[in-house]
Amino acid sequence: MIAYQNVHLAHFMNRPNRFIAECRLQETGEMVTVHVKNTGRCKELFHPEVEVALSYQPSPKRKTAYDLIAVKKDKAWFNIDSQVPNALAADGIQDGTIILPGLKGDIVSIKREKRFAQSKFDLLVETDTGNQAFVEVKGMTLENHGVGAFPDAPTLRGLKHVTELIEAMKEGYQSYVLFVVQFEQVEAATIHTNMQPALTEMILSGQTQGLSVIAYNCSVTPDTIAIEHPVPFDVKTTFEDPNSER
Template sequence: MEFPSPLIGGRLIRRYKRFLADVRLEDGCEVTAHCPNTGSMLGCQPEDARVWLSESDNPKRKLRYTWELVDTGAGLACINTARPNGQARCAIEAGMVAELAGYGSCRSEVRYGSEKSRIDLHLSGHPSAPDAWVEVKNVTLCEAGVGYFPDAVTVRGQKHLRELMGQVAAGERGVLLFVVNHSGIREVRPADHIDPAYGKLLREAAAAGVEVLAYRADLESNGEPSGALGLGRAVPVCL
């Protein structure tokens, strides 16, 4: 999986109103870009950071540019939360996620669970394994090589864990897949210092049979964006 067009470099001036970011392009022009991330973006918006934008030629768009990548100082991070589901699906369908290989069908946004959720990916048609219900989470918070999730308190994330436990109890596979969109992350841990309730429930989910996986995107080549978003390597999850 690759970015749809060559990325444009610049420097972050500021992010504001959650969805907006002012960026100074390499030619000196200042533009306002769409910030496709409603979260805290903890550690991903340092002052004057190098950033990369994608450009759209859609005349109906209010903002021409979308913020995609940032150099956090500890590696490149993809902050566009619209990317991880596509990254995960492409990797699974290409057989790059060994634990989820062999399924004949992959569907997105399927309704399921007692709390009326929509699963990111539903895998079916495996010759010898039950259906897999895959919840995808984006990991960009990096501290000393450790990736932490979540980067803010997430009641919604706790709901997803309960739904996955329900699928396991029903005899199917519940899978939490961390898409590690930060080149500096070497392992993933629950962010107990940010949301201890989520960390506790994640451990309970794993003990109940929910599979917890993490795969890192190939974002960087010699310190510069590789132009790719593919998931290339599994990283350990430490609970």
């Protein structure tokens, strides 16, 4: 579990650009400029007056004193902090909450940000059999009708990662894409094909060659997030974009 400090509830007002938002603190009514810890579009989450959670982290080195970390959608909280999936993944794999299917041997080490070819993968898992596995972690915040999808905006970086995970398998590595679904109520996870058809094609190609794609959801409160359980992933699951008419 990851717990945030000094969390305050507020209402989202607007988002002038992808890095900042204007919010109104609930306890005082004060308007504050906050750092948005996710550069994705998040259009389906950021409606005027929606409830949000802010972590107060003042520093002379910062332009803003607050980080926007979670948004309330209907009655459920969605964590949008793009930095937490990697930490949750490393801890979850280490303690056995997250299982890497088909991994050969027992895990002896997990290393962060290991380079291969032109990519830097999030995790390198090593086992007692000498086997090595790359794990690329992707946060998922986009949801509609119980289906979670990635991405919410085209990602050339994500496409490159999947391409090079496939190349790594040819050199003896096991390869995984792990989606950390940053909300709890989800029935299935998939790729947002209409947003990026090339990513769907590359995932499908990788799966035929041994690439493992898995997803885990999270329990989320305004000030905590924790891995819960596996979520079925199927690249062919239909996803209806809630932002298609926005």
